[in-house]
Amino acid sequence: MPASVAVRGAGLRLSEVEDLAALARRLSDAPAPAAVRRFAAPDTVLAPVERGVYGPVEPRLPARAGSRGLRSVPHESLLALASAADTPTRPEARTPDDTTAVVWASSTAGLPEYATVCAEASTLDPGFVAPALGPASAYNGPAATVSIRLGLAGPNLTLTGGATAGISAIAEAMRLIATGDASAALVGASATVTRWSLTAAHDHLTPAEGAACLALEPSAGPGIQLRECQRTDLVHATARVIQAAARPETRPDGLVISTLDAGLVDALASGQPFPVWHVERSLGDLGAAGGFLAVVGAAALCAAATSPTKILALAVEPCGSTASLEVSSS
Amino acid sequence: MPQETSATRLRELAADVFDVPAEEITDGAAFYEDLGVDSLQKVDFVVRMERQLGLKLTDDEAAGMRDLGGAIAVLRSRGLSVGP
Amino acid sequence: MDRDSVAVSGVGAVSPAGLGVHALWRAIEDRRVLTGPVTRYDLSGYPTQQAAEVPPGAVAALDSLVPPHESLAARYLAAATLEALGDAGLPAHRRRGRLGLFVGTVMGTRPLLDRAIGRGPLGVAERAWARPDELLAAVRKVVTVDGPAVLLAPGCSAGNEAIAAGAAAVASGEVDVAVCGGADELSLEVFAFFTSMRALAADAIRPFDAGRRGTMPGEGAAVLVLERAGRVTARGRAPLAHVLATASAADAHNLTQPHPDGAGLIATIQTCLDRAGVEPDDVDWVCAHGTGTPANDAVEARAVAKALGGRRRPVLSSVKGQLGHAEGGAAALEAVIGVRALAHDLVPGNVTLVDPDPECAGVDLVEPAGRRGPVRRVLSQAYGFGGAVCTVLLGKGTPDAR
Incomplete structure (x- = not known):
């Protein structure tokens, strides 16, 4: 992994959060009310449910993403594409010899498509399942859609799992840049809410949908930098926070945490000389994208600050896996 | 199970699956070469047509559908009535 | 070593x-x-x-x-x-x-x-x-x-x-x-x-x-x-094999169809050779992606022939005729077979091959029986829907044989 990468730009598709400045405010504001929507899964035994969620989020595709051939692209891939197409990249990113990578994290991509194929296989004759749903039913729809639609010939990687996947996506992008497999990277994460995803939703959190993307480059210099990615267990991660906080020269100006466990946030925040923000409290449960939004949120807070700022982004999963990253501005 | 269809219905289906305007889908416009359709879209068109008509095509019949005219010819050879 | x-x-x-x-x-x-x-x-x-x-x-x-x-x-x-x-x-x-x-x-x-x-x-x-x-x-x-x-x-x-x-x-x-x-x-x-x-x-x-x-x-x-x-x-143990190089790329072409020239595959193979500092002829077995679909195999054979153009045609076989396509498990199973091939000096054959496709003539398709002989390096490639390509180059575990 290189010592650090620079953030060139960001693209967001989040419920009622237009840009980084709005994201920084949202993290500090009281949680917004969630709109109640009805979710159904036709041709299954799942009863419709009503649930307050953050969303829906409209893709609002920029012209760069093109318009033809998008009719059968899943909603989550459209959100991913829209956020990626809105992310400022280097001018050379679209030249044939460039190897800008696409690295994406999602817990939900392809889930409604997989389930719909199963519902069709249950009710239709063999061979009548809609073929177009098949390739869309894996996890890699967003990365593939971004890579193909934006013509990026670098590596194309997808991570899934819980919140740490969102930070691991950045770690793997930094690895691809360090090895020379990629000249730069578009790294992003996304989530959608469907009747299917709600079967695994956590009662105490507001399910949310959306996408976010960062353009990362190897160059150091002014602007926002990402460095010191650590992927370890909760004991080591907690030690990192406590040790960093103990000395003024290493002390961060804040901590952004993605976790399902509000009690853990309170425990880590208690007695700290810096503010602690909780992604899921402000933005809802976005699965793997929550970890990624801890980094984007930290970048937004750095960008909103008037002096050089250093913020730690941390993702913690219920199993104890963690990933953390230092976000700083100069 | 409908045993009849029309060229207009098939054209609308193709336009929907291929995401191209219906007027571009002439009888002789080749799906791959002229309309820029990929193999997944082509198979998607065939399966949706099979679902609409409630019939199963053989692999050779499916492969033979290279344009709308070809698709209509295959359906007629299976005894379907295809109107304008 | x-x-x-x-x-x-x-x-x-x-x-x-x-x-x-x-x-x-x-x-x-x-x-x-x-x-x-x-x-x-x-x-x-x-x-x-x-x-x-x-x-x-x-x-x-x-x-x-x-x-x-x-x-x-x-x-x-x-x-x-x-x-x-x-x-x-x-x-x-x-x-x-x-x-x-x-x-x-x-x-x-x-x-x-x-x-x-x-x-x-x-x-x-x-x-x-x-x-x-x-x-x-x-x-x-x-x-x-x-x-x-x-x-x-x-x-x-x-x-x-x-x-x-x-x-x-x-x-x-x-x-x-x-x-x-x-x-x-x-x-x-x-x-x-x-x-x-x-x-x-x-x-x-x-x-x-x-x-x-x-x-x-x-x-x-x-x-x-x-x-x-x-x-x-x-620990007093000998390595079973070495990971000599890996390389990742993508085709950015189409969700389900391979790039007609196998551009991403060629790039990853060449990058693996460069990183390991080995020549095309140093690869003794190409463990192919080889899914058996009409669309894949000819494209893959041409791409491998181009990427590994040495004095001999690249020696290539796919184990999918025996194991099916285990999707996410496939490349890992093939890497384990690669480790064993290095240890046993056996190149697995194309077990189900009856009539080699003339379009694949650029590669040396291993006969069903497989081939005994020194296996010093194995190149194993994988790709799929979405266009991502990743290739791994494995070498022998024992230093004298490398």
Whole structure:
């Protein structure tokens, strides 16, 4: 992994959060009310449910993403594409010899498509399942859609799992840049809410949908930098926070945490000389994208600050896996 | 199970699956070469047509559908009535 | 041998040959074709009903090896991980340095939903199908993970991407031990989709054959334990193989069709050679992606011929004729077979090949019997829907033979 990468730009598709400045405010504001929507899964035994969620989020595709051939692209891939197409990249990113990578994290991509194929296989004759749903039913729809639609010939990687996947996506992008497999990277994460995803939703959190993307480059210099990615267990991660906080020269100006466990946030925040923000409290449960939004949120807070700022982004999963990253501005 | 269809219905289906305007889908416009359709879209068109008509095509019949005219010819050879 | 080079110290597998790497390698040596009628699902009414399943006896035998979990793929992965750590002489818990998990998959726990497919509305029982991290749940119960736990799902290149990510984590010192692999279980969803695509072979998968008609799903898990070579020899053990290089790219072309020139594949092969400092003729076996579909194999053979243009034609075969296409497990199973090929100096044959496709004449297709002879380096490539390509170059474990 290189010592650090620079953030060139960001693209967001989040419920009622237009840009980084709005994201920084949202993290500090009281949680917004969630709109109640009805979710159904036709041709299954799942009863419709009503649930307050953050969303829906409209893709609002920029012209760069093109318009033809998008009719059968899943909603989550459209959100991913829209956020990626809105992310400022280097001018050379679209030249044939460039190897800008696409690295994406999602817990939900392809889930409604997989389930719909199963519902069709249950009710239709063999061979009548809609073929177009098949390739869309894996996890890699967003990365593939971004890579193909934006013509990026670098590596194309997808991570899934819980919140740490969102930070691991950045770690793997930094690895691809360090090895020379990629000249730069578009790294992003996304989530959608469907009747299917709600079967695994956590009662105490507001399910949310959306996408976010960062353009990362190897160059150091002014602007926002990402460095010191650590992927370890909760004991080591907690030690990192406590040790960093103990000395003024290493002390961060804040901590952004993605976790399902509000009690853990309170425990880590208690007695700290810096503010602690909780992604899921402000933005809802976005699965793997929550970890990624801890980094984007930290970048937004750095960008909103008037002096050089250093913020730690941390993702913690219920199993104890963690990933953390230092976000700083100069 | 409908045993009849029309060229207009098939054209609308193709336009929907291929995401191209219906007027571009002439009888002789080749799906791959002229309309820029990929193999997944082509198979998607065939399966949706099979679902609409409630019939199963053989692999050779499916492969033979290279344009709308070809698709209509295959359906007629299976005894379907295809109107304008 | 550089003591900092990345070594393979242990391997494990669950495959249609049953439990363990020994069973897998025996099936390869004995040229057994492991595809056959599917027993796990009722496929009556489907025009073709064949796949490569982990045999029911092997599935039952998992009970004595790994904790219960609804997901078969999660249990395959746990069993392969325990075997590989044992093979490496490493304890599953503590006192073995920081351990990271790098696992590739295509469908993860989603096939749990397939079991609800019947006549009428889809029944929905288990919930783990909506939680991708559940794929690692069984491993976590038997192995302490204090480093990264990374689940990679880039399409069918997943197993190689896991090896690439794990090898980099070992090389950078992020972890001492990288458990790298891939896992998928037979998915009725995938079977239904391939049925609609008319992409399934009826009798056998015949990679690179003029009469190839399609592929068949497979399943299983395979794991490679990676460490720095110096750590392995310090334990008094010899590395089984080395990861000489990995490379990733993408075609940015089409969701389901390979790039007509195999541009991404060519780039990854050339990058692997450059990074390892070896010539095309130094590659003794190209373990092909070789899915047996008309669209894939000719493109792949041409791309390999172009990327490995040396004095001899590249020696190439696909094991998918024997094992089916295990999706996320495929590249990891192929890497384990590559490790065994290096150790036994045997290039596995194209077991189901009858009539070599003249369009594949640019490569030296291995006859069904396989070939005995020095195997010093194995190149294994993987790619799939979505355009991601990842290639891994493996070398022998013993220094004098490299």
